Amino acid sequence: MSRPTLDGSSDTPAGCVAARGVDGRPAHAAALRFYWGPMDCGKSTMALQMNYNHARQGRRGLVTTRIDRSLGPQVTTRIGLAHEAIEITDEVDLRALVRDAWADGVRVDYLICDEASFYSVQHVEQMAELVDSYDVDVYAFGLATDFRSCLFPAAQRLFELADSVARIQVEVLCWCGREGLLNARVAGGRVVREGEQVVIGDTVDTAEVRYQVLCRRHHRNGDLGPRITVDA
Secondary structure (H helix, E strand, C coil): CCCCCCCCCCCCCCCCCCCCCCCCCEEECEEEEECCCCCCCHHHHHHHHHHHHHCCCCCEEEEEECCCCCCCCCCCCCCCCCCEECCCCCCCCHHHHHHHHHHHHCCEEEEEEEEHHHHCCHHHHHHHHHHHCCCCCEEEEEECEECCCCECCCHHHHHHHCCCCECCCCCEECCCCCCCEEEEECCEEEEEECCCCCCCCCCCCCCEEEEEECCHHHHCCCCCCCCCCCCC
16 A cells, blocks of 8 residues: 555655554554644644654654744744744645655655644645645644634634644733733733734733733733733
């Protein structure tokens, strides 16, 4: 049995896993998994840990990202970890990334897709096709909602298509001590309610545009806490 290529043929490219992979997993056991949570919950850290764990067992994968906080082709974390990555733009086809690797004789067992909420809906469809047709595991990590508490389109599609969805369990707290659920965009000392869905910012207080995790109550009220006076 050979793994199908992306043009529908059945030739197995050099380096490609066939009916059973080097790790002993049977064909058709791949899955699309979405790990989500608010800022600061450790999504990128978990993505890098996932990549390390799989690579340590002899699996080979591709690490991808989109609009990382570093603005470079890498996955970075706020605790200082980093890993080079493939930058995903609207023009990139995830299936073509795997196809090109196979053509070069490189085995691809899985994809790590960080900042997945910033991918396009079409990219999510490609993730599902890689899993279903080519037995490539896809592990996606990202936010669920934007600064308005609305679902990102890619996150919504991942909720709809993923084989499993898990909220990352590292607890993030609002300034009041309640669980932080929502990502507020802050500009000029105020919570912003309108604007582009994706705007790069940071979490430090000195940033021109920054983000702060709030509980639902304080996100709705626009209350950033006692350190900053905010008009509701």
